[in-house]
Every structure is written in C-alpha cells, then in structure tokens.
Amino acid sequence: MVNEELVKCPVCGIFTRIDKPELRAALNDPKIRQQIEDYVAGLLPAVPVELASVGAAQTEARDFQKDVHNWNPTVPMWLRSPKE
Secondary structure, eight states: OOOTTEEEOTTTOOEEEOOOHHHHHHHHSHHHHHHHHHHHHHHSOOOOSSOOOOSOOOOOOOOHHHHHHOOOTTSOGGGSOTTO
C-alpha cells in the first residue's frame, strides 16, 4: 500500500506524515527536493577518514604477582579487605 502522506526524513530516516498538501507538493518537485537534500547533506558531519580509537589509554605492563602482594598503607585498617 502506497501512502502519499508519508515522507522519509533525510536526517534520521524515520517516516512521518505531512498533513499540508502544499508541503507535499513542494517535496514532490525534484528541484526543491534536491535543494533540501543538498542543504541537509551540508549539515551532517562528514565521516572521518581515520577513526580515533576510544577507550582506556595503553598503560605499561603490570606484574600481577607483584601487585597482589603489595598493599596500600594509606587505606585505613577497617576499610581493607580480609585478604589484606
């Protein structure tokens, strides 16, 4: 079923209903439609060529056995885990 009242949003891709017939007629005009698409394309950010990595920075390698046997003397005794 084709519904002439539904128009696809060029930004988010969701279909919406336009109730005013003047607006629907304007969107059916290829010249106006191209102008709108060019305007929206100018608003949307371009995809970067090189994507930046997201996440924690690379830290130096840690020795698990050494870290396990070290404890922080600044932590009060009542806040420590039983394993310390």
